[in-house]
Amino acid sequence: MRPEGESAPGKPSRKSSGPASDRGSALARVLTVGAVAAAIVLIAVLVLGGSSGHHYKLLFQTGGQLVKGNEVQIGGSPVGTVDSLTLTPDNQAEIAVTVDQELHEGTTAIIRSTSLSGVANHYISLSPGPDNAPKLADDATLRGDSTTTPVDLDQLFDTFNARTRRGLQGVIQGFAATYSGNTKQANETYKYFAPSLSATDRLLKELGSDQQVLTDFLVNGGKVVTAIAERRNDLTSLVSNANTALGAVADQNRSLDQALQVLPPTLRQANTTFVNLRAALDDLDPLVNTSKRATKNLNPFLLRLRPVLHRAVPVFTDLRRTVTRPGPHNDLGELVKELVPLHKRGAPASRTGIRALNASQPTIAFARPYAPDLIGSFSKLGSVSGYYDGNGHYARVEAASFNVFSYDQLTQNLVPIPPQDKFNGFDFNLYTPCPGSTTQPVAGSNPFLDQGNLNGECDPSDVPPGP
Secondary structure, eight states, rough: OTTOOOOOOTTTSSOSSSSSHHHHHHHHHHHHHHHHHHHHHHHHHHIIIIIOOOOEEESSOOOOOOEEEEEEEEEEEEEEEEEEEOTTTTOOOEEEEEEEEBBBBOOOEEEEOOOOOOSOEHHHHEEOOOOTTTTTTTTEEEEEGGGEEEOHHHHHTTTTOHHHHHHHHHHHHHHHHHHHHHHHHHHHHHHHHHHHHHHHHHHHHHHHHTTHHHHHHHHHHHHHHHHHHTTHHHHHHHHHHHHHHHHHHHTTTHHHHHHHHHHHHHHHHHHHHHHHHHHHHHHHHHHHHHHHHHTTTTHHHHHHHHHHHHHHHHHHHHHHHHOSSSSSOOHHHHHHHHHHHHHHHHHHHHHHHHHHHHHHHHHHHHHHHGHHHHHHHHHHHHHHHHOOTTTEEOOOOOOOOSSSEEETTTTTTTEOOOOOGGTOOOOOOOOOOOOTTSSSSSSTTSSSOOTTBBBTTBBOOOOOOOO
């Protein structure tokens, strides 16, 4: 046994004392305090100092009730703060911001608020430009074409007159009275209100996409329900008989089980038939491929033909009555029979008419190119007489004496002209202008010679003077 406090030979004592031990403990405490101080300084540098970020300036028409320290967000996430607000010489709000990331050309900014009722809860929302666009330099300025100033709620209310504002106040107070004490129920309503509106909107769009089908469905559905209501006794009997039939099937459960057991061998025996049918279908493929071109548009044609055939039923019914009806001389069949003697009498006249048409063919061929000029003369005649100037309408009509009298300047009287001298001065030579020659000629357009068929029949040089 060793007295308490003594150590075994060759081993140090667990309780040591002396200057060396005190110096070691003091050094350990100093190092611990220094490490803690260094960590605090590092955290302060990272939090308070760190990277200074990227500085930009934004020009808005108004400050939008922003204050220093408001957030700058991108996609709803804070990326910076507002550093200062100053007024430019042209009375615009210059807002300096610091953000954590570089911005690119094409970036836009807008002042937003977290709620309509807030005053000092505004922030700047940035929409960064594309990453492949050039980067904006630090202290770059986004001008008015890249910024949007919001309209405050007060500005909206200022556009209302006093009567409208009083009405709006009444509406708001009415809502307050409606929801007073019912906020929990109102929140539940609003929770499901938007999905119900979306579902209702989709339903109404589907219903409104084809109103005719909806109308037919409602009408036919009403007819079906009416018909079922009229046969309600039969429907009751149907349900009773169906119950009896299903009970009979249940009673024959064993026979049904046997039929199901026999069905697989039957299908196996039918497999050979189906295999042979597959080969027949392969032989049918050329016919199907050939008929594809013919049946390509058959479906839309049949869809369009269906209403035509539906409407044609009464037409063919009336046509049947037209073709054959009881009684003499009252249908199309008897009319055709009576046309036979008429044909015999009309054949000579038809041959004469054919010869007349053949003889008039050159005249018609000559007159055909002049059809536009003839129709144009009728269509433009009214418009020409419609315009007028200080002397009256451009087109004027007056009676002509056709050289019946001559004017004697000495006596200032009309003197009769002898009959043999009435037509002196008139040119009776016939002009033969070509089609389209009533206006100045345009190369390749007019006069029209009908691919040489009018050569020698008209005079291409007979055109109005001038360019």
